[in-house]
Amino acid sequence: MSARIGLILLGPPGAGKGTQAEGLSQALGIPHVSTGDMLRAAVKSGREVGLRAKKYMDAGELVPDAVVVAIVSERLAADDCQKGWLLDGFPRNEAQAVALEAELSRTRQKITAVLFLKVSAEEVTRRLSGRRLCRQCNAGYHVGFMPSKKPGACDRCGGELYQRDDDKAETIRQRLQVYEKNTAGLVAYYRSKGLLREVEAAGRPEAVGAALLAVAAPRGGSR
16 A cells, blocks of 8 residues: 555635645545545445444434544545545544544555645635625625625526625634634644644635645655
């Protein structure tokens, strides 16, 4: 498994993880592996681990770490991950990171770098609070970066644009507080392992992507 790239992408809401994950996946020729997608695929497959996850999801409960780790490990061992993988959405805390590392070690895989998108709370608020969606066709806009031609109306269908509750300033602050509480230890954990690569995410997406790509290759950091 010597040349396999194992990447984890971290960053707060609004850091641009989705955009950057897509770009990195294409540039490196490795799949972007999302936790949510994995859970849904595992449930749909009918495999034993998927049925275990479904039991909790149907009850509206969080899927236990052990089940999620098993699903992640199974997904990362798939044929399309032989060159490497980019994991997004897991782990979310230090306990999950320790469990994931143990499972990867068991399957002779390893994390080669953890990419951390750094962005200020002010920038996150500016990005998220400016988002608008069309009530009719769900087209997305941003009042600062990509405004509609007519304020408050969709360019595609003329529908009303609205702001999601999740994108209101007070809700964003609460989301960031939860994120900081859950991930502070995770960032410190990966930094102590010599795996953390911090990249400023406030610049243009192309520049951020180039910076991520420059630090994504294995560098022989300690495990």
